[in-house]
Amino acid sequence: MAFLPELILSAGALVLFILTLGNDGLRNARRVVIATAVAMIVTCVLTLSQQAILFDGAYRVDAFSQWLKLVFAIGYLLIVLLSGDLPDIRSDVKPEYFLFLTLGVTGLTLMVSSIDLITLVISLELSSFPLYVLVAMRREREGQRVQMESAIKYIVFGITATGVMLFGMSYLFGLTGTTSLPTMMTRLQPVIHTPLAIVGLALTFAGLLYKLAVFPFHFWTPDVYQGASNETTSLVASLPKVGAVAVLVRFVSLATPEHQTIALLLTCLAVASMFYGNLIALMQKDLKRLLGFSGIAHAGYALIGFVTLDQAGYTAALFYIVSYLFMVLACFIVVCKVSPDGTNVSLADLAGLHRRSPLLAVTLLAGVFALAGVPPFAGFVGKFALLKAALAKGHLALVVLAVINSAIAIYYYLVIVREACFRDPTGQPSIVLNATTRAVCVLLVVGILALGVAPSWFLNVLSTAVASMNTPLLTTPVVFTGDALH
Secondary structure, eight states, X not given: OTTHHHHHHHHHHHHHHHHHTSSSXXXXXXXXHHHHHHHHHHHHHHTTTOOEEETTTTEEESHHHHHHHHHHHHHHHHHHHHXXXXXXXXXXXXXXXXXXXXXXXXXXXXXXXXXXXXXXXHHHHHHHHHHHHHHHTBOOBTTBOHHXXXXXXXXXXXHHHHHHHHHHHHHHHHHHSOOBHHHHHHHHGGGTTSHHHHHHHHHHHHHHHHHHTOTTSOTTHHHHHHHXXXXXXXXXXXXXXXXXXXXXXHHHTTSOTTOHHHHHHHHHHHHHHHHHHHHHHTTOOBHHHHHHHHHHHHHHHHHHHHHTOSHHHHHHHHHHHHHHHHHHXXXXXXXXXXXXXXXXXXXXXXXXXXXXXXXXXXXXXXXXXXXXXXXXXXXXXXXXXXXXXXXXXXXXXXXXXXXXXXXXXXXXXHHHHHHHHSSOOSSOOOOOOOHHHHHHHHHHHHHHHHHHHSOHXXXXXXXXXXXXXXXXXXXXXXXXXXXXXX
């Protein structure tokens, strides 16, 4: 039962692999991936209370991991539903698209339970390599091969970030003699202030900050957002960021408030990410590039929670990144439906959206206002929780800089609102939505509003999960001894 969500995803991936061997498996592949997502949601709900230590102490199942797996399952289903018939993916590889999508989500699911450097690296790569392939699956148009350039940049930067991370992990292993995260951080305490330990931690964080698109590990973001298909970009922009924040929580939570070197490092990264992302986003005309630079800024906001080095900050960071999942998917479902053939969407293409599709306009407004931090949407509560946690620890300058960045971001978010709600359609036809798309739009708007209007329950759940992360589990590890299972 403790490993059931992972088994469901693995079984779904195997079935999808079999379907890819045929010539006409698209319809069946879509059915299988939806069934896998629904089954994963059900099993995640059933296993929320599970606790276990698996694989010789390398894999921990607890409240923290199980709640995040439920978030991944919900995001997985939403991405599959908003993808529709994958209009911008080459027809000969559409079944493979669903296979790699499932494998990527499997890696993210494994990542949040990994408490050993070896399992962490394996799950991180399992979540990354399918994304590299998905970016390259966009169909070619005359004079356009930007998807190949984006895929090459993504994989080159990704492999480089992984190499840097492994180099940092080698330092940490050399200092502690173990790959187990809890044991490593305990043995690291006496030498945490030495240059070697600081360099090791900084290099190790690089791989996770790359997935989160934190400055200066952001270079791939706008090009990949623009070059990948709209459906692939919705995946790249959402679920991997939740996984990166979750693993960062596991790492940073093992430090104590006295480790101000780590706090200073994270503060510098947060400030740089916020200013870089927001200032460059002001000049963007392509909607996906704008959301890419916006994502860099939001990664900086999420890092504010880690600067506090306490439970309140980690809880706020998790709440914010889960809220961001719904906010950015609300924007990307509009991108996918405004462009029925899969071409990139400029800000001008949103003209008259309030007349062409009122439901899409409402969904876009909910996502944009939430990203801007306007009450009563989820983004406001997330930013408020982050700033409150930072201010409680005396980080006044960081709070002021974050507020300034929120004010800067409002400008380009209001440009989106102006185009969608205050421009007349210039010959664009009305957008007809099917029942599935309408249901996804309603779910996203309700989710954004619910997290903004009544966040207490979810904040309490996340706080309890974070608190239980480093406590001993009342379970006995399953081990093999001879021919008997004990």
